[in-house]
Amino acid sequence: MTAEQSIDRIEAAGEPRPQDRRLHARGAVYDATFVPSGQITGMTTAAHLTTETPVVIRFSNGSPKFSSDDRGKGIRGMSVKFLSAEGKSVHDLVAANFRAFPSRDPEGFIDLVEALTGLAGKSKLQGLGKLGALLLKHPESRAVLKQFASRNAPASFATTRYDGLHAFYLVDAEGNRRAFRYRLLPQLGEIDLDPKRAATLDRSFLIPELDERLSFGPVTFTLAFQLAEPGDPTNDPSSAWPEHRTLLPAGQFVITGRNADEESWQRQVFDPTRLGPGVEVSDDPVLGFRPHAYGVSASRRLSASS
Numbered sequence: 001m002t003a004e005q006s007i008d009r010i011e012a013a014g015e016p017r018p019q020d021r022r023l024h025a026r027g028a029v030y031d032a033t034f035v036p037s038g039q040i041t042g043m044t045t046a047a048h049l050t051t052e053t054p055v056v057i058r059f060s061n062g063s064p065k066f067s068s069d070d071r072g073k074g075i076r077g078m079s080v081k082f083l084s085a086e087g088k089s090v091h092d093l094v095a096a097n098f099r100a101f102p103s104r105d106p107e108g109f110i111d112l113v114e115a116l117t118g119l120a121g122k123s124k125l126q127g128l129g130k131l132g133a134l135l136l137k138h139p140e141s142r143a144v145l146k147q148f149a150s151r152n153a154p155a156s157f158a159t160t161r162y163d164g165l166h167a168f169y170l171v172d173a174e175g176n177r178r179a180f181r182y183r184l185l186p187q188l189g190e191i192d193l194d195p196k197r198a199a200t201l202d203r204s205f206l207i208p209e210l211d212e213r214l215s216f217g218p219v220t221f222t223l224a225f226q227l228a229e230p231g232d233p234t235n236d237p238s239s240a241w242p243e244h245r246t247l248l249p250a251g252q253f254v255i256t257g258r259n260a261d262e263e264s265w266q267r268q269v270f271d272p273t274r275l276g277p278g279v280e281v282s283d284d285p286v287l288g289f290r291p292h293a294y295g296v297s298a299s300r301r302l303s304a305s306s
C-alpha cells in the first residue's frame, strides 16, 4: 500500500471535507511553554528538551469528519511543535489517546479506520461482522479495541493522556543511543465524560471547554519518557513495553491560551519524524510511513483550500 492509496482509502471510508486533514479534521491551536525538568540533561544533545522553549499545541478529534461528535468514544490527539527563537519548527510530537497502536503495520491501521468509520449507519449485526473480520486479520488490534470499549469519551482535552507509541532514540554528546517512547500526561489526571452530562453538551464541546478552562489559568501536561530495556521491541507500536519500565519526566508543557496566528499553524503538518538534533527515529515501519501519508493529506487539503 502506498501513502496515496492509504489516503484514498481513508477518503472513501470517512468522507472528509476537501479542505480538512484526512484524519483529526477538527482541532484548535494553543500557545505553550516547555519547562524542562533537568532529569534528561546529559542523555541528549537536544537543547529544546533541556532548556525553556516556546511551543504550539494542536488538540484534535481524530475523526475524518469536521462535524464529528466529541461526546462519543474515539480518538483524540495532541500535537506539539517546539519552536526556534525565530518561530520555526524544530521538533514535533504527535500523540493520541491509545495505549498501543492497533496494528504493527500501516495496512492494519487503514483496515481499522475502514471498519470503525463504516460502523455508522450500519445495523449492529453488520457492524459486529466488520469488526470480527478485522480481528481475524489483525488479532493485535484486540487490546486497543478493548481499551476503547472500556472507557467513556474524555471529559476534556485537558484530562486526557496522549501516547506517542513509537520508539525513538535519545542521543548524547558521545553518540550513545537510548530507546524511549513518549507520553503526555495531564496534570489534572484522566477524567472520562459522565454519560448523563454528555447528553447536556454540544457535539463539538471540547474546544470551547478548553478555551473556557484557560480563561481561569494555565493547563499543564508532563512530557514523560519511558525508557526501554534490552529486548523491548522498537519496531512494533502495537506492543506496549512493560509498565514497570523507568518513566522519566522530561519537563512540562504550560498551556496559556489560543494562538493568535491559528490559521497558519492549521495549514502546517505536525510530523512525528521531524526531530531536532539529539533525538533519532527507530526502525518502526508505521513511523516510517506516517510522514508520507501526512504529506499526501496536506497537499490535498492545501490545494483544496488555496
Ligand code: HEM
Residues within 6 Å of the ligand: 006, 007, 020, 021, 022, 023, 024, 027, 058, 059, 060, 076, 077, 078, 079, 094, 095, 096, 101, 105, 106, 107, 109, 163, 164, 165, 166, 237, 268, 269, 270, 286, 289, 290, 293, 294, 297, 298, 301
Ligand atoms: C499508518 C499509520 C497512520 C496513518 C496512515 C495516519 C494518518 C494521518 C493523517 C492522514 C493525518 C492528517 C495529516 C495532515 O493533513 O496534516 C493524521 C493526523 C494525525 N495523526 Fe495519524 N496516522 C497514523 C498513525 C498515527 C499514530 C500512531 C498516532 C498517534 C501516536 C497518530 C496521531 C495523529 C494525530 C494526533 C494527528 C493530528 C495531527 C495534527 O494535529 O496536525 N497517527 N494521521
